[in-house]
Amino acid sequence: MRIERKFRQELGRRLLVWYRAHAADLPWRRSPNPYSVLVSELMLQQTRVAAVVAYYNRWMERFPDLAALAKASEAEVLRSWEGLGYYARARNLHRTAQLLVAEQGGRLPSRAEDLERLPGVGRYTAGAIASLAFGKRSPVVDGNVRRVFHRLFALPEETRADHLWEIAEALLPVPRDCAAHNSALMEIGRTVCMPRTADCPRCPVSDLCRSRGGRISLTRKRSPTRCEESAALIVQGDRTWLEPSLQGRYRGFWRLPMLDTVRMTNLGEACRLSYSITRYRVHLVVFRAEWREKESREGRWVSREELSELPLPIPHRRALDRMTSRPASSSAFPAPHARQAEAVAFPTVRK
DNA sequence: AACACGGGGTG
DNA sequence: CACCCAGTGTT
Structure with missing residues (x-):
């Protein structure tokens, strides 16, 4: 051109x-x-x-x-x-x-x-x-420049x-x-x-523009894949057991351990929350648990003060906040759930 | 070329 | 809820 x-x-x-x-x-x-x-x-x-x-x-x-x-x-x-x-x-x-x-x-x-x-x-x-x-x-x-150019010069969608x-x-x-x-x-x-709306009257170059605010065609995305994740909340006094994330997107972060019913006793559901991450919709269920056998697990007991200084994935931070912050309450943690929640052995990803 | 990567704001 | 965002690195 x-x-x-x-x-x-x-x-x-x-x-x-x-x-x-x-x-x-x-x-x-x-x-x-x-x-x-x-x-x-x-x-x-x-x-x-x-x-x-x-x-x-x-x-x-x-x-x-x-x-x-x-x-x-x-x-x-x-x-x-x-x-x-x-x-x-x-x-x-x-x-x-x-x-x-x-x-x-x-x-x-x-x-x-x-x-x-x-x-x-x-x-x-x-x-x-x-x-x-x-x-x-x-x-x-x-992304901004790309969109401005597409409109300004009425570029075809497939422009390299x-x-x-x-x-x-x-x-x-x-x-x-x-x-x-x-x-x-x-x-x-x-x-x-902007992507959805071009406010041409406010644009300093609208009279030089070939498309005057036409919509940019939106690329359709595939719908999110549903996942389930189950984590364990294990508490000892005022400390919570966290494990380091050694690889993957949260490498370098600390997080709740995955529920492992072989080494842990499941004491019931503590909270559940959902979050989205790129193309996944994750349903996270946190169970209160106790160690049966902690050997061979990397991790440490973390106090509330340390919790505020360690990097945690936002969903885990949220779950912890929800479960451990009980202002004006005598009990530090929610009462045991009435029924024994069913354990989900490992997070499953369905493609 | 396609995909993974995070979380939150906007309509 | 769907869509998108001052992109980069890997496969």
Whole structure:
């Protein structure tokens, strides 16, 4: 697709003017140093601005720079990320900090090509850091930009990702303005040219737009797969037995043990809750239990104070909160369930 | 190219 | 409830 110089200049001007007037006041825009751009961009991967702000502020207080982050333990890093999801991002950010402190004098590279070699930094994030933090003439294509381009140029649904990157590159203005240019494209996608509704009257480039707010066709998804999971709540005094998650999505987290009726005695259902995770709908049932034989299990007894410092999957954190917080109540735990609940031996996944 | 990865907000 | 989000890494 050819882009006329005149079109490019007019579009660029409008974006910059609009952005100067409408840029949201976000914490990582206050002092755009490379580290704050790195942290915010990692947090913003597949995650909305509104969800990120509080995490970002706490993060910067706790890990103000690469050196502080590199020194932190993984548990501390994961606890700070808990609830934000996609925990590989946190592990990657931590590794990136350690790698840069160890080998690059604690400095981020400024070229997208070098940034992309860092763990957790792909094509989008590399371009974002290069342009936003270092003012480089690097394009960005994220979900917002993709949608804006689809509408702006009335692109066919099957448009290849490479083509979108070519367009993004071709539209870049002089280096000095690239940060604002890229931010403006994403900000318009986020606040004006939204997935379901395009608020064209508010859009600074609506008269240059080929589709004027047409709907982007939605890709249908398969319905969630139902799963069941049963966990055990084992209490000794004021401590709860937790086990480390050694692999999988919750690697590095602590969690309730899976109910194991061979080594545990099932004392009855304590609580149940459902949650969704990517394409699964999980029904979690927690049973109160006692050890018959604890040998050969990795884990530890955790007090309530320690509980607040260890990283836990949100569903397990919730279940624990529900079961162990009994304010203004003499008993620390819910009364035994009347009937002996039937044990579900192991979580089952039906495909 | 398809899939896994988390949790919460929005209509 | 369905859909989606400032993507990346693995298979």
